[in-house]
Amino acid sequence: MDFKELERLINLDAFTTDKAGVDRNGAVYAQWLQPLGFEVERYQRELIGDHLMFRSERRPGARLLLLGHLDTGSPAHYSPRFTEDDGWVYGPGVCDMKGGNYVAVCALRNLHEQRGRIANVDLLLVSDAEGGSGDSHSLTAALAREYDSCLVFAAAGSRHEVVTGRQGVAAYVIRLSGRSFQAGSLYTQHTNATETAGWLASALIALSDPERGSCVSVARIGEDGVAAKVLPEVELLVEVRYSSIPERERLLGEFSELLDSSNLRLVDIEISGGIQRDVMAPDMEQADWLEQIEEWLGYPLKTERRTATSDANIVAAEGVPTLDGFGPHGDGEHTRKERARKASFVRRIDEVTRILQAFDDQSELVEESRKWLEKDSLTH
Numbered sequence: 001m002d003f004k005e006l007e008r009l010i011n012l013d014a015f016t017t018d019k020a021g022v023d024r025n026g027a028v029y030a031q032w033l034q035p036l037g038f039e040v041e042r043y044q045r046e047l048i049g050d051h052l053m054f055r056s057e058r059r060p061g062a063r064l065l066l067l068g069h070l071d072t073g074s075p076a077h078y079s080p081r082f083t084e085d086d087g088w089v090y091g092p093g094v095c096d097m098k099g100g101n102y103v104a105v106c107a108l109r110n111l112h113e114q115r116g117r118i119a120n121v122d123l124l125l126v127s128d129a130e131g132g133s134g135d136s137h138s139l140t141a142a143l144a145r146e147y148d149s150c151l152v153f154a155a156a157g158s159r160h161e162v163v164t165g166r167q168g169v170a171a172y173v174i175r176l177s178g179r180s181f182q183a184g185s186l187y188t189q190h191t192n193a194t195e196t197a198g199w200l201a202s203a204l205i206a207l208s209d210p211e212r213g214s215c216v217s218v219a220r221i222g223e224d225g226v227a228a229k230v231l232p233e234v235e236l237l238v239e240v241r242y243s244s245i246p247e248r249e250r251l252l253g254e255f256s257e258l259l260d261s262s263n264l265r266l267v268d269i270e271i272s273g274g275i276q277r278d279v280m281a282p283d284m285e286q287a288d289w290l291e292q293i294e295e296w297l298g299y300p301l302k303t304e305r306r307t308a309t310s311d312a313n314i315v316a317a318e319g320v321p322t323l324d325g326f327g328p329h330g331d332g333e334h335t336r337k338e339r340a341r342k343a344s345f346v347r348r349i350d351e352v353t354r355i356l357q358a359f360d361d362q363s364e365l366v367e368e369s370r371k372w373l374e375k376d377s378l379t380h
């Protein structure tokens with residue numbers, strides 16, 4: 001295959017905060033997908049790129065959501081242009097996630113070429129995934145509920161693994177307000193916000209349980225100050241990562257117990273934040289979806305779990321069977337060395353094409369039996 005179209009995409013900057021750049025990328029997908037019969041639903045945004053939902057024709061039967069993102073994690077000034085050699089393509093987004101989106105587009109084109117139309121398969125491309133999907137989160141969650149299953153186009157593993165699990169992440173800002181005073185006095189009264197924050201930070205970090213895949217980390221932000229003066233306020237940035245729902249419950253439960261501790265009674269506490277992307281954990285429905293795909297392909301797929309989150313977390317949290325990693329294999333995401341393997345594009349496009357064909361055959365069957373039942377009820 002040639003990579004001219006991908007080159008065009010890669011050379012359009014699309015850092016999350018570059019609205020014009022992200023929208024220019026979105027326009028390319030619209031130009032490619034409208035001729036295949038997709039309607040574009042545009043969720044306009046002022047400060048970030050528009051989120052785009054590409055909808056195909058509706059029929060009775062199961063619905064499949066394909067999910068990617070328009071933005072990249074590399075600012076324009078930082079990014080090299082597209083290059084290629086015999087084995088690899090290079091450039092910002094070649095695997096995360098312009099390359100993955102391109103796999104989806106090529107597979108949809110193949111399906112359209114074979115069937116002359118596409119039904120019940122939609123593609124959602126959000127504009128802010130690299131910024132944590134703060135804006136698109138609720139949109140993705142709401143749209144996801146319309147679907148029976150989902151494929152996400154993050155990079156494949158090095159042996160073409162698909163991703164069955166991703167950690168959940170919750171993030172908080174805790175502001176502790178004590179009293180300001182000259183160093184050397186009042187040390188027994190626990191009104192010292194710095195001292196209290198130190199105690200709280202180590203208690204929070206101690207909730208980590210690496211064996212169960214949980215990690216709590218704390219970054220402290222204080223104002224500029226001098227050691228001779230105790231600052232009245234300290235802010236803690238807290239990030240909680242977990243690999244299962246029981247661990248989420250344990251961590252958040254113990255977290256709120258800590259905040260009730262008597263050690264904190266003499267300072268004021270303000271807390272904001274919450275779950276950013278909930279855990280994606282393997283379950284029965286996902287296992288069935290994977291088994292169905294393996295049956296369609298005729299061979300098993302290797303699987304892996306990752307610590308990093310993606311928008312797959314959001315869809316999976318809505319109870320939709322979700323598999324991630326359907327993009328090409330690559331590495332160096334968000335760095336100058338981002339690259340993706342050419343052969344991997346060929347493999348993934350072939351696989352996703354066959355998945356879409358089999359999915360379409362299945363909904364064709366549903367459609368035929370519906371028509372047959374209708375006819376049957378008319379003749380009786």
Ligand SMILES: [Zn+2]
Pocket residue numbers: 073096130333334
């Ligand atoms: Zn990324």
